[in-house]
Amino acid sequence: MIPEISHSILSGMPLPVLLVGRNERVAAMNAPARAMFGPAGVGRHYIAVLRQPALLDCVEEALRLCQVRRVRYLTTGISRDATYEVIASPLGTRGSEGVVVAFSDISEREQMGQIRRDFVANVSHELKTPLTALLGFIETLRGPARNDAAARERFLEIMEREAMRMNRLVSDLLSLSRVEAEERMRPESRVDLGAIVRAAVQALRPVAQEAGVEIALNIPSEPVFVQGDSDQLTQVIQNLVENGIKYGASGGEVRVMMTLSDRELAFRGPGVRVDVIDRGEGFDPVHIPRLTERFYRVDNHRSREMGGTGLGLAIVKHIVNRHRGRFRIDSTPGEGSIFSIMLPRA
Template sequence: MSSSEVLQALPIPVLVVGQDQRVTGQNGAAAHLFGADLLGRHVATAIRQPALLEAIEAVLVGAPHADARLVFSPHGRDLIYNVHVATLSSERSAILTFLDVSRQEEAGQMRSDFVANVSHELRTPLTALTGFIETLRGPARDDPAARARFLDIMEKEAGRMNRLVTDLLSLGRLEDMGWMRPTDLVELDQVILMVINALNPAAKDRNVDVRASFDTTRPVIVLGDRDQLTQVFTNLTENAIKYGHKGGTVQITVKAVAQMPAFKGPGLEVTVQDDGDGIDSKHLGRLTERFYRVDNHRSRELGGTGLGLAIVKHIVNRHRGRLRIESTPGAGSCFSVTLPVPDPT
C-alpha cells in the first residue's frame, strides 16, 4: 500500500506540508474540512491561527513534533481540533493530524456550567437559612412572632433545596437509562386523570379549572413507564396552573393521530394549554435547558427548580416521543407531547 493510500484510509483529517510551507498532500477528511483545492497552496491560506503556524514552522526547521489547537467554523458550527504536527523526515515535510475534540469540550463546558448553576441554586437558600439561624440565636431569640415567621421561611427554603436535590437525582437517573425504551403498557387516560386529581388542591388555591377531554375512539394506551409519564404530565399541568391566570382554565386534550411521520405509524398527542401571559418566542428554544428560566424571580417564588422541563424532555425522549412548545405573549402557552402507540398485532 502506498503512502497516498494510507493517507486516504485515515478517518481523521491529515495534511502534509513541505519545506516551503505549501500543502503537498491531504486526505478526503481534510478536503472536507478545508476544501479540495488546498494542494499547492501555502498552508497559511487555510489555517490562519498563529500558534498552529508556529508549530508547523518549528517542525520544519528541526523539531521532532509540536502540538497546537485549531478553533474555527468551516460549516457554521464552532469546531475545536487538537493538532499534532510531526516530522516526515523521508520527505523533509511536516504531517498534521487533526483530532476533533469539539464534543469533549462542549461536554466539559456543560459540566462546568451545571456545577456553577447547582452551586448558585443551593447558595441562595443556604445563605437565607444561615442568616435566619443567626437571627434566631440573637435578636429574635425572645420574639415568638419573629421566630414563627422565620421558621416558616426556613421551612420553605429547606423544601426548595429538597426539591432541587430530588430533581437532580431524577435527571441523573433519566440520563443513565435514556437508551432503554420502556416496555410496559400504560393507560394514558388513567395517568392524566390521576394527575388532575393529585393537583386539585393546587388548582383550588388559584381557582383554576383543570379540564380533560379524550378525543379518541381507540384505547389510550402507550408503551411507557407509568411513574415517568405521571411525572411528565404532573410537571406540565402544575406549570399551567402556576403560570396561568388565577380563576382561569387549564385544558388537557388527548387525541389520536393516525399517522406520525416521526414514528412511521400512529400516535397519541397530549396537549396542556393554559391561559397565562404567554412566553416570548426568543425563549421557546431554551425552555428545556437545565436551570433556564424566563422569569427567575417568579419561578423561584413559585417553588420552581429550573429543572422541570429538562426532566420532561428527557422522559419524552426516552419514550421515543416528541415535545413541542407553542406560545404567544398574552394568549397563553401550549405544551404538546406526542407518543407512539404500540402495534396492535
C-alpha cells in the same frame, strides 16, 4: 515529491490531514483537508495555507526540532464553530520527509465539558441562595431575635420554605440523573395512558383549587395503551399540569386534552397526543428553543418565587425521548401556552 503509499494513506484517513515537506511547502492534502483549507493549497508555503499563528508555531517547531507538537485550532464555519486538536508529527528519519499535520475534531467533547461546567455553576448558584438565607436567619435567631417570638415564627416559616426549595431541587436533580441514565432504554411495559392522565390530574386538583384554577379534562373513555413507564409518564403529566397552574393561573383554567391518530407523521403509525393548555400570560416564542435546557427560565424571579427549580421541562424532554415520543411547546404572549407530548400507541 512523496511516495505513492503516502498519498494512499492520506486519502484513506477520515480526518483532515496534510503533509508539509522539508521545503516548508504543502506536499499533499487529503479530501477533508482540502475542504477545510481549499483545494489550491498543495504546493504553497504552509504559512499561506494554515495562517493561524498558534498552528503555524506548532508546525514550525515540529519541522525545526523534529518533535511531535500539539495545539488547539479554532475555526468558524457557516453552520458552526469547531475546535480541533492538531498533532504535527515528523515523517521519516528525523523528519527527513517533512511533517504530517492531523486535525481531530473535539468540538463535541469541548461542548460537553462546557455543559458540565455550566451545570455545576448553576447548581451551586441555586443552592447558595437558600443556604445563605438559612445561615442568615439562624444567626439572627441566635442573636437579636432570640427572645422575639413573632420574629422567630416568621423566620422559621421562611427557613422551612427555603429548605423545601432545596429539597425539591435535589429531588429534581436525582430524577433528571435517573431519566438521563435510562434514556436509551425503551420501556417494555404496556400501560393505559388515559388512566395515568386521570390519576395525575386528580392528584393536582387540590393545588388547582388553592390557586383558583379549574382543570378541564377531555380524554377518551376507552383505554389508550402505550409502551411506557407508568411512574415517568405520571411525572410528565404532573409537571406540565403543575406548570399550567403556576404560570397560567391568570387564565383561570387549564385544559388537558387527549387525541388519537391512526397515522401520526412523527411515528408513521398510530399515535396519541396529550395537550396541556392554559390561558395565562404566555411568553415570547423566542424562548421556546431553550425552555428544555436545565435551569433555563423565562422569568427567573417569578419562577423561584413559585418554587420552580428550572428542571421540570428538562425532565419532561428526556422522559418523552425515552418513550420515543415528541415534545412540542407553543405560546403567544397574552393568549397562553400549549405543551404537547406525542407518543406511539402500543
